[in-house]
Amino acid sequence: MKALLVASSKADPQPLERLLRDQCSDVAVVPALELAAASSAGIGIAVLLSSEDEQDFASILAACRTLRSAPDGGPVVLAMAATPEHIETLCDEGVDDFMLWPGNESLVTSRVGLLFRRVAQRKKDAVRAAMLGDALRHAERSEQRFRHLAESSTEILARFSPGGVRLYISPACRTVLGYEPDELLGSSILDILHPSDVSKLLEALGALDAGAQVAGAIIRLQRKDGEYAWLETISRPVRDPRTDVIEELVTVSRDITAMIHAEQESLEAEARLAVIDAVPDPLSVEDDTGRITIANRAFCALLGRSREEVLGQSADALKPTPKGGRPDRWPQTADEREVTVKAPDGSQRVLAEKRVLLAVRKEERLLVSIMRDITEQRQREADARLGTAAALSAGVAHEINNPLSYLIGNLKYVSEALGTTKSEDVAKALDEATSGAKRIARIMRDMRILGEASRETPPRTNIKRVVEAALMLTCGVIEARARLSSEVADVPLVAGEPARIALALVDILLRTIRALPEGDPKANEVRVVLAPAEEGMICVEVFGSGRSTGTSAEAGLSLSESNVSMHGGRIDMETTPGRGTRLRLVLPVVG
Structure with a gap:
């Protein structure tokens, strides 16, 4: 069966031509001004395509009359116009069917298929x-x-x-x-x-x-x-x-x-799909075999795939794994859980997934899933915790610093007052007390960075100071499990809030050490390197080597990744079985 696509000069026939060729291999495209009565000979279906332009539409109207004047009654005519007024005019000329264009491509495909069946039935x-x-x-x-x-x-x-x-x-x-x-x-x-x-x-x-x-x-x-x-x-x-x-x-x-x-059911199915697509949150339905049978546009966009690539696929393979691992696939009736997914743009998104189990027939069940993006909510909660930590660290540092200053000053006074009269044991005790007090002072200074906010716009951070502070705060925990070494170079300022970057780096260090076994610290090593990375970027690399405990350093990194990605940075992870885990925090240089 042949099809004819008659297009006005200002209408783009390519999308419709593609849809027609999906159902008919023999498709001819003719400009409306060049259509002659002989052009419709042997044609089963003719599609008239017009733009909004009135003069342009006049050529399509003339083409419609030419087709309708054919001696054998002409082909089945489908009118595709841009305005309801144009559609009404073409209907007055006796077209067999009509649609507004541009429109829903799946509906056009269904309508064209129906017309082809009608032509075949007409024959x-x-x-x-x-x-x-x-x-x-x-x-x-x-x-x-x-x-x-x-x-x-x-x-x-x-x-x-x-x-x-x-x-x-x-x-x-x-x-x-x-x-x-x-x-x-x-x-x-x-x-x-x-x-x-x-x-x-x-x-x-x-x-x-x-x-x-x-x-x-x-x-x-x-x-x-x-x-x-x-x-x-x-x-x-x-x-x-x-x-x-x-x-x-x-x-x-x-x-x-x-x-x-059957045609009515097809149209109703398309209408139901349009309703589901109107839901802004990702929605999917799984059958008893775990295959996705329904997926709305938001769900496909979340995965970065087309609907054709999603339908019929295993839900376990496509959907993100929830926090804490994958639970039983079928809840008793309904449940709610959090999942983390990497969006097509590379960002980490946190979603709350609510699942409801429906028994549609005696032995058939459907699992309906609706996801809600709570990334911003979790970020606000993290900001609130960050504010609390900042206020707490600043308050603790202030309360300790005052008596600590008296302690250091008095130790110095006692040492100087005793002069050479103090015994060796007393001198050693005074030196140790002074050294410990100064260490506490350094820790208090480094704690203040957790509550430090940049006074510049956009915010900028001395990353070297952040690395040194993070090492000071975590060195005790690290050295209990591994040897600690560091190479901290002088690098330019990076973009971002000091407190957020410090928390992300402390999180990375703690996750690295938790992935290493307790016991002999000499058997494990944690190495921290601060150096320039690719052009315009600075990299903090944390490498933990040793026999793994089976705890993933990646699990739960989404919050740290969110803190870093909001400043244009990223966290990369590379795990080599039997050798260790390498985490890289990459941040852009200011300017």
């Missing part, structure tokens, strides 16, 4: 009508031959008087309508016709009165059980050969109820 109907015409001509000479043909057909054949009274109806009415033929003989054609379809039937009869040799209509007839059956009816007149007056009407009606219901 079958034309052949059937021709065959019926031959049969009826023979039947006019032999009523017995006509009845034999009618009674062996699965379609309803009927004869009507010019006034619409049934003179004959074939036995197929038992299957389609539930009536015995005798129950319908002598009744009016309008008796069981759906009220909304009366105008369609009268229009078809009017065409026959005007001289048409055949007329068709899709109508609904009420079955004996009260339900309505959809019928595609073709009517032919039997005329008096001398006066050309219609003596009888012969109709062939095919039951298309199943096809109509």
Whole structure:
């Protein structure tokens, strides 16, 4: 079957051409101004595509009239226009179907597929009508031959008087309508016709009165059980050969109820999908086998995949793993959990997933999942904790620094007052006390960095000072499990809040040491290197080597990654089995 795409000069035919070629290999694209009556020869379906421009639309209107003036009635015409007014004008010209464009591509595909089926059915109907015409001509000479043909057909054949009274109806009415033929003989054609379809039937009869040799209509007839059956009816007149007056009407009606219901279900499914796509949160549905059967646009965007790539795939393979590992796939009724996922742009997103188990049939269950992005909420909570830690560290440092200053000063005074009279043990005790007090002072100084905010915009940080402070705060924990070495170079200032970067670095150091076993510190090593990285970036590299405890240094890093990524940085992790874990904190240089 051939298809013709007639496009106005200002309309882009490529998207529609692609959709047409998905269903028909033989597609011709013709500019509207170049369309001639011969162009539609052998064409099953013609698609008219217009832009909003009125002059542009005029060319499409002319093309529509050209197609409709074809001697054989022309192809099935689908009008695609940009405004409702243009659609209304084309409908007045007798197009078979219409849609606003641009529009939903899946709906266009469905509509084009339906029209192709109608064209194919029209050809079958034309052949059937021709065959019926031959049969009826023979039947006019032999009523017995006509009845034999009618009674062996699965379609309803009927004869009507010019006034619409049934003179004959074939036995197929038992299957389609539930009536015995005798129950319908002598009744009016309008008796069981759906009220909304009366105008369609009268229009078809009017065409026959005007001289048409055949007329068709899709109508609904009420079955004996009260339900309505959809019928595609073709009517032919039997005329008096001398006066050309219609003596009888012969109709062939095919039951298309199943096809109509299938089309309605398809449209309803598309409408349901549109509703699901309107939900802003990621939504998915899994079947009993764990395959995703429904996914809205937000869910596909979260994964960075198209709907076709998601549907039918294993949910375990596509969906992010929740914190604490993957629990039982089926909750008892409903549950809520947190998951972390890497977005297509590389950022880490924290989502709250609510799952509900539905029993749709006796042995069939569906798992409905809705995710809500709570990254900003978790960030606000982290900010609140950071503010609390900052206030606490500043308060503790202040409260300790005052008495510590007295302690250091008094130790110095006592040492100087005793002078050379103090014994060796007393001198050693005073030196140790002074050294310990100064160490406490350094720790208090480094604690203040946890609450330090940059006074500049954008914020900037002395990363060397942050690294030294983080090492001072964690060296006791590290040296209990591993040897600690560091190389801290002089590097430019980096972008970011000192407190956030310090917390991220302390988190990395603690996670690195927790991944190493307790016992012999000489068996493990933690090495920290601060140096320039790629152009415009500074890198803090933390390498922990030793036999792993099985605890992942990556688990729970999302908050630190969020603290770093908000300043344009990143955290990279590389694990080599049997050798250790390397974590790299990379930050951009200011300016």
